[in-house]
Amino acid sequence: MNRYARINALLDVIARDKHVDVKRMATQLGVSASTIRRDLNQLSAQQLVARTRGGAVATSVSYDLPIRYRAARQAPEKARIAAAAAELVPPGAIVGLNGGTTTTEVARAIASRCVALNMARQDRVTIVTNAINIANELTVRRHIKLVMTGGAARPDSFELTGPLTSDTLSQIDLDLAILGVDAFDPVGGAKALDEEEARVNTLMAGRARKVMIVADNSKLSARAFARICAVSEVDYFITDNHVPGETLRQLSAAGVTVIVG
């Protein structure tokens, strides 16, 4: 019984019963109460559950009922960022998405939201992406129109880049570009680690009426060298609640609409 399995078991119980009991789970999983407590505290720090004396309860802000623990870093933060981003997508919009774990979550959130709102045919959202994994997931979701750019695949990131990608993008106009980035700060703007990806992202931003950056707090202290766009070109910035207020104020002052998911 490793940590991952325990956390999943705990989330399953909470999803089913809305609460867990430390003692009972310790017996059931064959570990000490200390361990269960540590696990619950960790989940609580990620705002996935709320601690109570003797156990924990489900948080009111439960986004997806079948809560599955994703071992990726900053998973809950990304889910909340994604939910906030999805809310800003109006019916019928044409949305560009680049690759990355955050934007993958955004894609899922947009798809879920379209189902939830039961959008009419003419209000269907169109998603344009150069991320193979996002396309692969969205293809089966009927109520979204999916368009892929062409291009050569980069094995490390599941993104298509290169001249073919640029060609495709140059033939498309977007209402909104939602970009995950490797680094973002009030002075340097948005950046990527790979110059090929940066170029594609720049172009996608240029084809869009509005530009949204989605990034968890780690990206604000990260460094990357390939420039995507300046802060002045960014309309929305969605992040989590672990970002210094000073940074957010600077972004607001620069004309960016800042939203904390």
Place this chain on the structure above:
Amino acid sequence: MNRYARINALLDVIARDKHVDVKRMATQLGVSASTIRRDLNQLSAQQLVARTRGGAVATSVSYDLPIRYRAARQAPEKARIAAAAAELVPPGAIVGLNGGTTTTEVARAIASRCVALNMARQDRVTIVTNAINIANELTVRRHIKLVMTGGAARPDSFELTGPLTSDTLSQIDLDLAILGVDAFDPVGGAKALDEEEARVNTLMAGRARKVMIVADNSKLSARAFARICAVSEVDYFITDNHVPGETLRQLSAAGVTVIVG
């Protein structure tokens, strides 16, 4: 046991069990734990798995669908057809692949063959495809250069079609187009059920120096209305051993190299 074979083995286990154990895989594959750890870290950097203490777990960032695809009809026939097709792909070739269960098998066979032959860098095969599921699988399996066409996704077939697809294809030259079709016979040639897909397939065949059709026996008695190309444009036809000899003779007479997998 080289690196690629190990990585494939690890991915297979993760796809099946949702998790791997460092120690167990080290024993099973006959290498040291350090090596397994290095492999898992590399996969983790590609977001294909998430490291846990003692092993790794699936990230769900796009590794569930390939499994669904494995259970196809006529599976053994398709696997043999695919293996025969893969053998006709020379090192360094630029190969076009359209969508479908047969061509998905072909993609896997080509990938496996490249691993088995341990192809040098300059002999890497380039695969150009408009099938999202194929792209998704091949991105994971590396050591193949992958190019996607752009286009709008068709939910039923995982294929990209439309003007963007045509535009991309018109900028590409192929050594070989490997096409799965819905119907093929000595008189009518190759056909598809969907006219959009047929158009893309026609274009792909037109961009290629050689055209190969892969189809199991059921396709020879099937009917479809959208024409892809005439028999005279087909260079190779790979099928299974349940096809009437008379049909094969007619195809040979028409100048098609017929191979029974």
Place this chain on the structure above:
DNA sequence: CCCCTTATGAGCATCTTCGAGCATGCGCGC
């Protein structure tokens, strides 16, 4: 045929995880 790059395995110091014990303090009943 030789050299250089890369991959692999072993050893070692470090870090993480987990369980147990103990002082603390929260909450419930009186």
Place this chain on the structure above:
DNA sequence: GCGCGCATGCTCGAAGATGCTCATAAGGGG
């Protein structure tokens, strides 16, 4: 308001996984 019981948080030690380094093997290129 008060005291008791129990969950909690913290610390410490043990077990084991990890990362790092180095030596060696293997493979590819010239």
